Amino acid sequence: MGELFDPLFGMDAVAAATGDRAWLAALCETETALARACARVGLIDAPVALEIAAACEEAAAGDLAELGRRAVAGGNPVIPLVDELRDRVAKRAGEDASAAVHLGATSQDVLDTASMLITRRALDVLLPDLAACADACADLARTHRDTPMAGRTLLQLAAPTTFGALAAGWGSALDRGRARLSELRSTLPVQLGGAVGTLSVLHPNGLDVLAAFAEELGLAAPAAPWHTDRTTITELAGALGTSAAAVAKVAGDLVMLAQSEIAEVQEARPGGSSAMAHKQNPIAAITARAAAAQAPGLVATVFAAAAPELQRGAGPWHAEWPALTGLLRATGGAAARLRDSLTGLRVDAAAMASNLAALGDGSGTGHSGEFVDRYLAGRRT
Amino acid sequence: MGELFDPLFGMDAVAAATGDRAWLAALCETETALARACARVGLIDAPVALEIAAACEEAAAGDLAELGRRAVAGGNPVIPLVDELRDRVAKRAGEDASAAVHLGATSQDVLDTASMLITRRALDVLLPDLAACADACADLARTHRDTPMAGRTLLQLAAPTTFGALAAGWGSALDRGRARLSELRSTLPVQLGGAVGTLSVLHPNGLDVLAAFAEELGLAAPAAPWHTDRTTITELAGALGTSAAAVAKVAGDLVMLAQSEIAEVQEARPGGSSAMAHKQNPIAAITARAAAAQAPGLVATVFAAAAPELQRGAGPWHAEWPALTGLLRATGGAAARLRDSLTGLRVDAAAMASNLAALGDGSGTGHSGEFVDRYLAGRRT
Amino acid sequence: MGELFDPLFGMDAVAAATGDRAWLAALCETETALARACARVGLIDAPVALEIAAACEEAAAGDLAELGRRAVAGGNPVIPLVDELRDRVAKRAGEDASAAVHLGATSQDVLDTASMLITRRALDVLLPDLAACADACADLARTHRDTPMAGRTLLQLAAPTTFGALAAGWGSALDRGRARLSELRSTLPVQLGGAVGTLSVLHPNGLDVLAAFAEELGLAAPAAPWHTDRTTITELAGALGTSAAAVAKVAGDLVMLAQSEIAEVQEARPGGSSAMAHKQNPIAAITARAAAAQAPGLVATVFAAAAPELQRGAGPWHAEWPALTGLLRATGGAAARLRDSLTGLRVDAAAMASNLAALGDGSGTGHSGEFVDRYLAGRRT
């Protein structure tokens, strides 16, 4: 939503990683990598590739609004960017050199590949936050392995458990979320297929260019172009949704446990109110929930867009860009705010004991300690 | 998504109406209106209200990023804005005057009321675009009342109809969408309830302040605060979703009719390609579809957030802001791009006749002309 | 989900109104009405219409599974139903008479019209439940107009309010939800357009048949066929989503107020547990929330399906059936369970007073009583 609202949703860092300037940089980086790949395969001269790289570097600092206006006519920013790059290269190295820009590629190649770069950058912001959240939960589980508290089912006092067992469940979900995202991060692929996915312009060197292009960007080289197979995007969306849900669970529980009537946890820096001076709102957890609440609808949007028509979707493809970007921001924001909430969290074991006493159930905490141990042991492997 | 992508999704105008600066302006306008309302009721002195208004005008031009950073602690931008306004008023008119800022209100009052102002502004961008689309459809229906074409069901050639009948169906849906949005626009309410919705600080003058506050902003005065009743928001979301769907239907049909193999319509300014010079992509319709495709998931997000806990939701309330903003942008963008698509649309009656001839069905076009007449007559009432 | 789960989600009555047998009945009722309408206009003989009506009555009691199997080939149950009706009529009154079955109509006409009948029946189950919920809230608001309780914002104790004010907010949302549904119920239209919406087979009598058809069924006669304009369906979906959200808000608050640590309300018949004998779970409110939670995703599905291709969608049209049916059930189930929750609800004013005392805020309840009065007065008009 911009600089007025992004910070409170924890989205400022991930918004920077996925913003206009980052997209332009990713588009330019992709064109540079393509030129280098073509040079390595011998399709263009090395000095021309250097000129293209220089032009890309200039273009990456260009006027976003102007490029945005010029993107309207063709429906994507790659078309005017390629025009601009060709102009720049022509000025630097002559008309002939300009033909080497964007060689054999189509807009979707550049946009899809750039979206993988954007995803990687966003995950590099998001995953450390998720890891910090998970580590904080592991610390809570360890510290409070044997801290008894009342378990609440259907929001009614139920039977004794430990705060450690609850925190272990939180951490377990967060770990599963980030394990999947890490796995997907390590296999993010380039896309390169040319007009309809045959790489005909680069034939018979297309497979070599594809491999070199992937190496240049540190992305995976797919067996074949995936312009029509959007499972790369849907698996990302599903994994982001799982991580957002894992965050929402922890944040929701923190909000519940911080209720005035329960008061078993308190954030280190609770929020105030414009009307009530005494309020101690667990505002980081609250805004983590709000950020995470954006995710399910965005996941649905990505999934609904995942059946583009034939060789390139007439709308579905374009619909992915804001939805995937929004999903990275929602999940990233949620993780960042949950990290804030968990950092320095005050756990009031005495309040837990007191609330448990009200339940009057002396049945003990069973295997909760062993479950914590198993969870912690599972993290070390 | 920012200035690089917003224009191609038609979202630039509506993004400006719903962006950070617009939100800050709306928040400031709300605080000004509250001060004026309190002055009219005699709770604060008129000169103090003028100072508050002046402070609000200054604040509206303030540093968004700085305010955004200060919004993190309390989870909304109203808290630091009120602090800032009090400082400004204290400097202008003394400590005592500063107490008149935000009198009797809570953050939610200001944010919810500002969201109604934002909605009104966005609708004032969106509704003319929707109206232009509907008018264009009406023109097409009138012009092509008797232009025969092949009807296609399940994407198979089926039986004769007219382009006028198809266009009438498009216009009918667009008219219904905007009728509902116009109705809701005219009843957008202020929110004013104080800390928990009792207006206790303003008691016994709260009802008078509420009425005056609404008058100041030209919004409706609700019978009671609606901080806990989010049907105002869900009805808006539903209506925006309907309008987005109406746009998606027209845009989708235009994309189908513009297919190379059908070629019955063509946009006035079709888009090119970075790889294929001959392409005549109906890019305005394509990007209208993409913008509209964001809507269903955002509607779901708004609906899922519409059950905030007790007197103010601990997450659900905050979750509304980006979702409603996103929905205004998606619907507005879709309408703007469809307007582009319909403006100057080339209808190839000969191609329609030729495709119809291939069907070889001489059963005629039945009541299609009368249906067009009825639709046009309905618009005039 | 069937008879094992439907009752606990409150969906049994609405499932019966929207189930297979009800759908078959509605399809048959539609064919009967069409035959009668054609007879009134003079297109078929009155005795033939009577034979068709008799055949429809027989068919309505037919084998659902068999018809379901025969529906696969054409993708909808109307095709085999019409075959069956023609066979039945041929046996009763000869081959010639059988040609009068389904005269001038297409499958979509019958299915869309039947879906309006199903919707009306479901609303006739749902609206009384919603009304009972709203009335119960009004009773609570009246009874507890001056019962003080602690207001809670962001789930923190905030400032004094009254239970009456909270209940008034609940009722206000429920009333708004059902007002909209009632409005839409009264304008549910028949669909009749023939193969592609021109009523060519019935020409020049199509408009008369359309009017008579609507009269027969007590549905509205649209100006033109709406096979391509799905705003009738999206407005219903939006309105159902709003009502589901209104229910979810009340149910969520009841769950919160019934928490062991708050204990300000208790259901008349709280639920037990298979493991804990002491549990007093507000199970009606809990399952109302669960039913309502199905709604946002289903609304999104309906909206995403609302752009069918050209004269009949190749998938989007069919996708509406389960989604709209599911949405009627979700909203109906939620309303039924909330009604159970509110019926005989025990409100513990002493607990409210005690929790309020813990807040230690003597600022009073301001205009809460007047807000209740305004809400109640608004209901009478």
Add this chain to the structure above:
Amino acid sequence: MGELFDPLFGMDAVAAATGDRAWLAALCETETALARACARVGLIDAPVALEIAAACEEAAAGDLAELGRRAVAGGNPVIPLVDELRDRVAKRAGEDASAAVHLGATSQDVLDTASMLITRRALDVLLPDLAACADACADLARTHRDTPMAGRTLLQLAAPTTFGALAAGWGSALDRGRARLSELRSTLPVQLGGAVGTLSVLHPNGLDVLAAFAEELGLAAPAAPWHTDRTTITELAGALGTSAAAVAKVAGDLVMLAQSEIAEVQEARPGGSSAMAHKQNPIAAITARAAAAQAPGLVATVFAAAAPELQRGAGPWHAEWPALTGLLRATGGAAARLRDSLTGLRVDAAAMASNLAALGDGSGTGHSGEFVDRYLAGRRT
């Protein structure tokens, strides 16, 4: 939607696997497995476990409607089922034996474990259909490795490709979808935690019972109870959504290629119409799209429910049941109908050649053959 509509959406087999009777069987199988596990660990006598198993077998054939009615009071069917099982065991083997029923477990343990059994059964219906679809695509890719066709981007004729390359992209997405589902299928875990997840009643034998319980059912034994960690469910939902999207892509393309104006493919048994005898509707693909279109909204519902409060959600948990069931049916139905569509699909290479000739682009099909080879080679590993 029941036996009238399920077959046409391909959902009959998967509906049987996930229906009421299947759920009751799964609940009973779970209680049997628990008793056996307790017997293996020595907590109950072996003959008692046999009696419980016999009672479960009887109960599995019981009256669904009656159990459904009795499930209302506690909000789930496990509570009355356990009552019934205890009654049956008491009659068979005395009061004391009846105490061995449901030993140490809570309703959620039985319901969550049963949902894993239901998921496994549904996947055992769904995965063979997905595999058949993928194999059919692989066959098409192999057969049409070098069949030239016009590639279409943004639904405009673009450049040459091959039908094999298109089919390879379809198969690639289907393979990825089922690989993920197969992976998740093989790790579906039991849930066993007792009232709040500590297994206190079974202490100190809980871990042994957990392991034996998992063995009895052939499910995985989790490190700790996952009653509060719903990532098991969200990962399933995400994977089902991906498979549904993969199906939707193929089905959508088949519908496009079967358009009258393109006519490059035709289903073996196209559907007819109630109004137009000449129609050749690709009805299996159409209804596959419709079934798949239910998925994104249901995925969103599952994700939104994945943050249950504390030790058991007061609504979110219950909301999972219909949403996950619906998602299994939607995905399973889509796969079944796509299988029908692909079985015996007629590919008209001459029509492809003719449409390609209209494009007039002699640039060749580049690396399309190698991409097909790589895809096929990847399947063999």
